[in-house]
Amino acid sequence: MINRAEQPLIKDAVDFEYHLKPYEKFILDNGVTVYAINAGAEEVLQVEWLFFAGNSQEEQNLVAATANHLLKNGTRQKTAFELNECFEFYGASLSRHCYNETANIVLHCLNKHLPHLLPVVQELVTEATFPEEELNLYKQNNKQRLEVSLKKPDFVAGRLIDEYVYGIDHPYGKYSSFETYDALQQKQLQDFYQQYYVNGKCIVFIAGKIPPTAIGLLNQYFGHLPFANNTLVKTHMATPAVEKKYRIINDTEGVQGSIRMARPFPNRHHPDFIKCMVLNNVFGGFFGSRLMSNIREDKGYTYGIHSYLQNHLQQSAWMVSTEAGKEVCEATITEVYKEMEDLRQELVDEEELLLVKNYMLGTILGDLDGPFHIIGRWKNVVLNNLPEDYFYTTIATIKHITAEELQVLAKQYLQPADFYELVVV
Amino acid sequence: MIQYERFVLTNGLRVLVHEDTATPMAVVNVMYDVGARDESPDKTGFAHLFEHLMFGGSINIESYDDPLQLAGGENNAYTTNDLTNYYCQLPAENLETAFWLESDRMLSLAFNEKSLEVQRKVVCEEFKEHYINKPYGDVWFKMREMAYTQHPYRWLTIGKELSHIENATLKDVKDFFFKHYRPVNAILVVAGNVKTEQVRKLAEKWFGDIPMGEKYNRNIVAEPVQTIARVQEVKAKVPLDAIYKCWHMDDRLSEGYYAAELITEVLSGGGSSRLFQALVKEQKLFSSIDCYHFGTTDNGLMTIEGKLVKGVSMQAANDAIEQELDKLKQHLITEKELQKIINKTEVALAFEDISVMNRANSLAFYELLGNANLMNEEFEKYQVLTKEKIQQYASQIFTAENSNTLFYLSEN
Numbered sequence: 010m011i012n013r014a015e016q017p018l019i020k021d022a023v024d025f026e027y028h029l030k031p032y033e034k035f036i037l038d039n040g041v042t043v044y045a046i047n048a049g050a051e052e053v054l055q056v057e058w059l060f061f062a063g064n065s066q067e068e069q070n071l072v073a074a075t076a077n078h079l080l081k082n083g084t085r086q087k088t089a090f091e092l093n094e095c096f097e098f099y100g101a102s103l104s105r106h107c108y109n110e111t112a113n114i115v116l117h118c119l120n121k122h123l124p125h126l127l128p129v130v131q132e133l134v135t136e137a138t139f140p141e142e143e144l145n146l147y148k149q150n151n152k153q154r155l156e157v158s159l160k161k162p163d164f165v166a167g168r169l170i171d172e173y174v175y176g177i178d179h180p181y182g183k184y185s186s187f188e189t190y191d192a193l194q195q196k197q198l199q200d201f202y203q204q205y206y207v208n209g210k211c212i213v214f215i216a217g218k219i220p221p222t223a224i225g226l227l228n229q230y231f232g233h234l235p236f237a238n239n240t241l242v243k244t245h246m247a248t249p250a251v252e253k254k255y256r257i258i259n260d261t262e263g264v265q266g267s268i269r270m271a272r273p274f275p276n277r278h279h280p281d282f283i284k285c286m287v288l289n290n291v292f293g294g295f296f297g298s299r300l301m302s303n304i305r306e307d308k309g310y311t312y313g314i315h316s317y318l319q320n321h322l323q324q325s326a327w328m329v330s331t332e333a334g335k336e337v338c339e340a341t342i343t344e345v346y347k348e349m350e351d352l353r354q355e356l357v358d359e360e361e362l363l364l365v366k367n368y369m370l371g372t373i374l375g376d377l378d379g380p381f382h383i384i385g386r387w388k389n390v391v392l393n394n395l396p397e398d399y400f401y402t403t404i405a406t407i408k409h410i411t412a413e414e415l416q417v418l419a420k421q422y423l424q425p426a427d428f429y430e431l432v433v434v
Numbered sequence: 435m436i437q438y439e440r441f442v443l444t445n446g447l448r449v450l451v452h453e454d455t456a457t458p459m460a461v462v463n464v465m466y467d468v469g470a471r472d473e474s475p476d477k478t479g480f481a482h483l484f485e486h487l488m489f490g491g492s493i494n495i496e497s498y499d500d501p502l503q504l505a506g507g508e509n510n511a512y513t514t515n516d517l518t519n520y521y522c523q524l525p526a527e528n529l530e531t532a533f534w535l536e537s538d539r540m541l542s543l544a545f546n547e548k549s550l551e552v553q554r555k556v557v558c559e560e561f562k563e564h565y566i567n568k569p570y571g572d573v574w575f576k577m578r579e580m581a582y583t584q585h586p587y588r589w590l591t592i593g594k595e596l597s598h599i600e601n602a603t604l605k606d607v608k609d610f611f612f613k614h615y616r617p618v619n620a621i622l623v624v625a626g627n628v629k630t631e632q633v634r635k636l637a638e639k640w641f642g643d644i645p646m647g648e649k650y651n652r653n654i655v656a657e658p659v660q661t662i663a664r665v666q667e668v669k670a671k672v673p674l675d676a677i678y679k680c681w682h683m684d685d686r687l688s689e690g691y692y693a694a695e696l697i698t699e700v701l702s703g704g705g706s707s708r709l710f711q712a713l714v715k716e717q718k719l720f721s722s723i724d725c726y727h728f729g730t731t732d733n734g735l736m737t738i739e740g741k742l743v744k745g746v747s748m749q750a751a752n753d754a755i756e757q758e759l760d761k762l763k764q765h766l767i768t769e770k771e772l773q774k775i776i777n778k779t780e781v782a783l784a785f786e787d788i789s790v791m792n793r794a795n796s797l798a799f800y801e802l803l804g805n806a807n808l809m810n811e812e813f814e815k816y817q818v819l820t821k822e823k824i825q826q827y828a829s830q831i832f833t834a835e836n837s838n839t840l841f842y843l844s845e846n
Contacts, residue, residue, distance in 0.1 A: 011639060013494040013538055017530035022506035025458075025525065050456060051784050081705070090715070093705030098774045100781030102704075119781055150714070150721040153741065156673040160569045262671075265559070265567045297503050309555025312563050332563045364504045371506020375523050378457040379788055 021363065022370035023408045029377065029400040032387045035224050037213075037232035043224060044387055046216040048380040052120045054217035055381050057388075058134065058231075061240040062112040062205035065180040069197060070189040073205075075147065076198045077107040080114065080206070082143040084136040089143060095129045103130070109180045110242050110322050111392065112205075120220050131230040134206050139198040148190045155185060163332060165259050166267035166433040173255070173429045174271050174326045176248030181321055210240035212391065216384035244323060249273060255431045263434040266338035270329040270345060272427040274318060277325075277393045281418060283406040285318065285327070288415050290365045291357055292316050292348065292423070293329060297364065299348045300329070308344070310337040322393060327422065338432045352419035356412040369407050435810055436793055439630045440801075443637060445646040446618030450797050450806055451633045452625040454790055460626040461523045461791050462532040464540070465798040467621075468614035469516040470593075471586040471654060471732065479593020482513040483557050483602055484610055488520065490549030492539035505531040513591050516731040517802060523791060526627035530636060537640035540620065543611055550604055557599050561592050569672040573842060580664050581680045581735055581838040585657035616647020621801050625794035657682065657733060663834045667841045674721070675742040677751055678840040680735040681831045683727060686803060692815045693827035694727050694736055699775040700767055700824070701725040701738070701758070706774075708758055709738070719746050719754050731803065735838075736831055748841050762828040766821040779816045 035043040064073040081103060082089040096103045101118035114133065118126055158164040168184040175182030211234075213227060275282065286294075293300035293316030300314045314331035333341040357365075376382045390399050438452045473480050488511065489498050502509055507524030522532055565571045574590055582588040593599050622641065624633045660682060684690030701709045702725035713720045723740030742751050786792050800808040 013534070013541070016501045016504075017534050019505045019531055020525070020527045022525060025506075049788065051788055053781075053784050053788065090706055090711055094774075097704045097706045098770070098777065100774070100777035100779070117781075117785065119784060146715065146718065149718075149743065153674055153721040153744065157569055157741070160671075160673065162567065260567075263567055264562045295503075295508075297499050305556055306552060309552040310559070312556055312560035332559070332567070334559055334562070364500060367506045368503040368508065371503075371525055372508055374506065374525055375459050375508070378459060378790070381788075 022367040022374065023363070025370065025374060027370070027373065027377070027401075027404045029386060030383050032384070037228045039232055039234060039236055040238045041211050041213060041231060041236055043213040043215060043227055044384065044391065045219055045224070046380045046384045046387070047219040048216070048383060049218050052218055054116075054118055054120055054123060054215065054219065054223070055384070056116045057214040058114045058130065059212045059214065059388075060112050060206050060209045061110060061242055062201070062209055063108045063110040063180070064183070065110050065243050065245065066205055067201065069192065070183055071185055071193060072197050072201050073112060074107040075144070075193055076139070076201045076206075077105045077112040079139050079143055079147060079198065080105055080133050080137050080202075082147075083138045083140040084132045085138060086132065086136065092129065092133070096126065099125055101126055120218060123220070123223060124226060127226055127230045131234070134211070135234060137202055137206075139195055139202065141195050144193065144195055144198070148193060151185075152187050152190050155187065155190070160260065162259050162263060162265065162267040162433040165257070166269045166431055169255065169257070169433065170269035170271050170328070170429060170431050173250040173431070174247070174273055176250070179245050179247050181324075182247070208235055208237055210238065211236045214384050214388055216380040218380075247273070247324065250429070253429050255429075257431070257433045259433050264335055265332050266335050266432045266434045268329070268331050268333055268338055268341060269431045270342070270428045271326045272422070272429070274325040274327045274422070276321065276323060277395060281422075282318070283403050284410055284414060285418055285422060287365065287369065287407055287410050288352070288418050288422075289316055289318060289327070290369055291361065291415065292352060295368060297368065299351070300345065303348060304331070304333075304341055304344050308337075308340075310334060310341050310344075314341075335434055338434075342430060342432075346425050349419070349423035349425060352423055353416065357415055359412070362412055362415070366407055366410075370404070373404070436787065436797065438797055438806060440806060441634060443617065443642055445642065445644055446649070447637070447641050447644075448621045448801060449633065449637050450621070450623045450801060451628065451630045452623065452793055452797060453628060453630065454625060454793075455627055457626050457790055458526055459523050459790065460526040460529045460532070460624065460628050461521060461794040462529070462536060463519065463521040463623040463625070463791075463794040463798050464536050465520075465621045465623070465802055466518045466615055467619045467650060467802060468518055469514050470589060470591040471515050472614070472650075472652065473586065473589075475586070475588075475594075477598055477602070477606065478589045478595075479557070479591070479599045480602060480606065480610060481518055482591045482593070483553060483599055484607065485511050485513045485518055486553040486557060487543065487549060487607060488539055490546050490553065491544040492535075493542040493544060495535060495538050496544075498535055498539065501531060502535060507532065515587055515591055517799070519795065519798065521791060521795060523626075529624075529628060529632075533636045533640040536622070537644065540615060540617065540641065541644050543607075545604060545608055547604060550602070550607060554599055554602060557592070558596055561596055561599070565590075565592060570670075570676060570842065572670075573678055573840065576666065576668060577678055577680060577838065577840050580666055580840065581682070582657055584655045585732065586654060587657075587730065587732065587734075612647070614650055617641060617644050618646045618649045621798045623794045623798045623801075625797070626790050654732065660838075661835050664838045665841070666839070667843065669843045669845050672842065672844050673846065674744065675748060675844050676740065676842040677742065677748065677755070678737065678739045678842065679755065680737050680838045681833075681836045683734050683736045683831050685733050686729070686731045689815070689823075690827055690830075693819055693824055694831070696775050696779075696816065696819060696824055697736070697762070697828055698725045698727060699778055700762070700771055703775065703778060708761075709740075709755075712758055713740070713754055717754055718743055719751050748843070752839070759828070759832040763825065763832060766825050769821070772821055772824075776816060780813060783813055
């Protein structure tokens, strides 16, 4: 008879060896750095061109995001339709994203198509025109989209909590409005583009089963462009709100409230950052966390509740986020504070701590198998300007952190008085 | 080409093994042949509620999640109209923990009253979050009820109404379990850094003695052929008018399914697709428009949905959609378009196969459809399609009498 009552012997994830495949680094003729991870079995590639063209750099709200989005909507030689067709004909996808400090262009394609696609990407970063008609359509459609989003309590709550923590004028706290869309001008986009893309600083990340010709091709198409070797990312002062508690009615017939609770937190260079990632996991970072076990699995107030440290370069916030039944929103907030109190008052017991460590490390192990995940970890190191051994420091910190250390951190950071509190119904 | 080994235990459990030594992880995927289409009309949402209960402890093990997390693993599950799937990933050294957990909950659940009570609430909050507390959240309740008069695709997996979930009893839970969650109705896929022989031994050890159960034979009434156009108008507190249109299409194994898939690409597969270019960019009638289908096992729905630019009339917007469909019916797509959608399919399949978890999931899905090797034959089925076949299929499905249209009007 097998013993079904007892778990088979396991090897604790804390006893595993972890190895992050190192990147290869190439410098193109104009000084552009290419980080490469050559791994994987499929003949596929992901190439990212990263520019310091995020919304920290803009003079006026939405210029960075709009410039990034419309890169693909017209060049001196091609219309938006023709550009899209160039990529889509080869089944490739070209996405753009704008963040706070950076903005990027990401290409996913089969290896064999790379030579056809790189010249088109080159065109995007040298000859984009931002046609007036495309801009007008973008404004119209985004204003309509915004109108729909503003009916969603989670959307409204997400904007407001950032505003409270960072201030409406800070890149992490500002958001779109009908007026800011209306104010966008073609000239601003063209100027921003010239400064931060055409003559901006560019870093390339390439991952996948990289063909031997790839770096040469990158040099051919991007190694002679007038990119800058350095850039200054503008820094901004946060102006956190004075008032900490907010209750907002967005829809009188709403049946759920979007709850956000947040406190300011330092960035990844702070010695407590990694340790607090462990504490965060105990608190609300995964399915087995205290918040999930209590508020979902015991009380059934919500479909899900999570806490996390925001992934920003300059400064961060420790956030709790959930959608809960309208009538149990206040009870949910009370329980969140109770869980904080418990972490301050009591040591996390050894069994729970081992579980959290094993879970976190197991997840990291699972994340290391694909080239796209690996390059993602390196990108994080590069962008945050972290030491090269950051991955190993992270592993060691998770392996060795003690319940006593967690309690000290809980006493320092999980203090209700430091948290902004928002419910949007 | 995805390699795999397949064997069947004496209790009918089908086991597939896919070895990949490039990863340090193992994936264990258990798919049960039951979905929302197997529910009775007065107890909808049950398959999905049940999926939640599968995490509330099994006969010998109090918690599913804790031991798995302790072993460095993570897991999730989903329910569709056709099937229910549970999957976990953990370091390959700890593979046996997954066998221990999955086999115990196949043996029997704990049938815990408290777990049922809590998960009823959790699912009700999920219902509110996704279908009530957001604009246009009720569209698919209305559309499914219009498009399907008989077939259980009439309801969403979340259920027809909150009361069905609220009224679920422990007896319902038990009956459902012993009817559907038996080895003979399940498929186990183990993938990653594992060996077939090792999996065979573990499967025998942990699943071998679970009673086979009765093979569940589905007896679903086919949806009668629609013969007259259906139109419905709704007014709601939303900012923008929207149009939703659905046409019945073929089942998952028919050639028509593949033609439908390519039609969605021609119409809305990106910035150079027809609907986007014509209706958003050129005619400026829609602020967004999409064409997709549901990929269901039984006959599904081809869908076009779009939000209208303010000031555009429903009539004009609807006519413009019909005009694009007429072009597809009257003319062949171009050689370039055909090449484009085939290329796109090839790339999509390649990217899908990157993750071991996706590969395990696909193997289970195709095995459930009848043959795991269908996974390796997918691309060929697209490649043999011609411009003529696509035109023919468009002409077959995009007819007025096969159409269901929902005009969703803003009250403002």
